[in-house]
Amino acid sequence: MSMSILGTAVPAEWVAVVVLAFTAGMCVPFRYGIERLRGFGRVVIGKLPYAPPPGKEEGEAMEAATEGDHGSGSEDHPS
Secondary structure (H helix, E strand, O other): OEEEEOOEEEEHHHHHHHHHHHHHHHOOOHHHHHHHHHHHHHHHHHOOOOOOOOOOOHHHHHHHHHOOOOOEOOOOEOO
């Protein structure tokens, strides 16, 4: 069985899963949910391959990135 949503046929199982996920999400405190989403984002981003910018070693580039040095005023990005 399928339902028509905005002119698109959507299986009833998908609608049920979305409603269930929405209901479960509404039962979680907001701050807790945001912390879990941020943690998930960190895991996903941590799995992406990293290549340092040209002219920098990997360790030096990672250290600069974790310190929040985004190149403002440096020789890479003159103001």
